[in-house]
Amino acid sequence: MLEQPTMVKIYAIAEESPGVKTFFFKWNLLFDPGQFVMVWIPALDEKPFTISYMQKDIMGISVLKRGAFTNALHAKKTGDIIGIRGPYGKGFRLHTNSNACVVGGGIGMASLATVVDRSSDVIVIQGARTASEIIYQKRFQGMKLCTEDGTAGFKGTSVDLLRELLKTHNLNKVYTCGPEKMLYKVFELCKNHGIDCEVSLDRYMKCGFGICGQCDCSGQRVCVDGPVFTTLELNTLEDFGKTTILKTGERVKLRI
Ligand SMILES: Cc1cc2nc3c(=O)[nH]c(=O)nc-3n(C[C@H](O)[C@H](O)[C@H](O)COP(=O)(O)OP(=O)(O)OC[C@H]3O[C@@H](n4cnc5c(N)ncnc54)[C@H](O)[C@@H]3O)c2cc1C
Numbered sequence: 052m053l054e055q056p057t058m059v060k061i062y063a064i065a066e067e068s069p070g071v072k073t074f075f076f077k078w079n080l081l082f083d084p085g086q087f088v089m090v091w092i093p094a095l096d097e098k099p100f101t102i103s104y105m106q107k108d109i110m111g112i113s114v115l116k117r118g119a120f121t122n123a124l125h126a127k128k129t130g131d132i133i134g135i136r137g138p139y140g141k142g143f144r145l146h147t148n149s150n151a152c153v154v155g156g157g158i159g160m161a162s163l164a165t166v167v168d169r170s171s172d173v174i175v176i177q178g179a180r181t182a183s184e185i186i187y188q189k190r191f192q193g194m195k196l197c198t199e200d201g202t203a204g205f206k207g208t209s210v211d212l213l214r215e216l217l218k219t220h221n222l223n224k225v226y227t228c229g230p231e232k233m234l235y236k237v238f239e240l241c242k243n244h245g246i247d248c249e250v251s252l253d254r255y256m257k258c259g260f261g262i263c264g265q266c267d268c269s270g271q272r273v274c275v276d277g278p279v280f281t282t283l284e285l286n287t288l289e290d291f292g293k294t295t296i297l298k299t300g301e302r303v304k305l306r307i
Pocket residue numbers: 087097098099100101102103112113114115116117118119120121122158161162252253254255256257278
């Protein structure tokens with residue numbers, strides 16, 4: 052684990068959708084699927100991103116364009132230099148590969164991409180609001196897609212599609228990442244069906260390695276104790292699906 056950023060050159064950039072780009076770096080980083088890195092743009096900020104790609108000595112992060120930081124990242128070109136430190140946190144525990152399913156919502160699919168790469172046989176559900184937001188179409192060709200507006204695949208959310216899938220499939224493991232509202236529903240559904248579930252939580256992070264307390268979730272620091280939590284752990288996290296902490300430090304209720 053590195054606590055100083057390593058300055059790395061952007062080796063290549065791929066457009067995954069109109070709003071998402073994957074940035075590749077020549078860096079052979081040892082990591083577990085679900086772990087993240089802190090990305091630094093000097094004189095701007097530092098933000099967390101999951102490692103979404105690792106093949107031979109090329110690692111990648113997939114970035115959804117949202118605000119100041121991700122806009123600045125999207126404006127970068129091949130050959131530009133940024134800082135990266137990590138990997139951080141606890142990733143997915145990939146014990147059971149048979150009858151497993153990953154359930155991704157929006158950019159949460161980035162966190163699950165290397166779970167799929169390292170699993171021999173896993174069902175992949177990707178949910179998006181609309182067809183143009185779907186990512187990794189070429190990378191994972193057998194994906195089960197769903198969109199809220201019905202423009203690609205099943206019409207509905209990834210929770211709805213998982214519920215449909217459970218009518219015909221016996222799953223024994225679900226890995227999920229996406230908006231907390233969706234994660235909570237996936238977790239509840241799995242609990243009702245007796246399926247073991249691992250959830251990657253997305254909390255506002257500052258230091259990324261356990262010092263500032265910004266990412267607290269019921270006494271657990273999501274950056275070091277997570278971001279991936281198991282069913283056993285989630286059962287003890289009162290704040291999961293209920294409250295989160297804004298960047299100002301204010302604790303607010305989540306609307307499920
Ligand atoms: C463990 C982890 C892994 C992540 N992996 C990815 C990824 O692979 N791809 C991706 O596109 N995004 C990922 N994110 C979210 C990413 O960090 C934010 O999208 C990014 O920081 C937005 O910054 P911004 O300035 O562009 O937008 P802002 O306008 O500042 O914020 C837009 C949204 O991003 C969230 N966000 C902003 N800053 C942070 C922060 N420091 N920590 C967490 N969330 C923040 C805000 O809560 C807000 O909802 C991850 C977040 C976490 C916690």
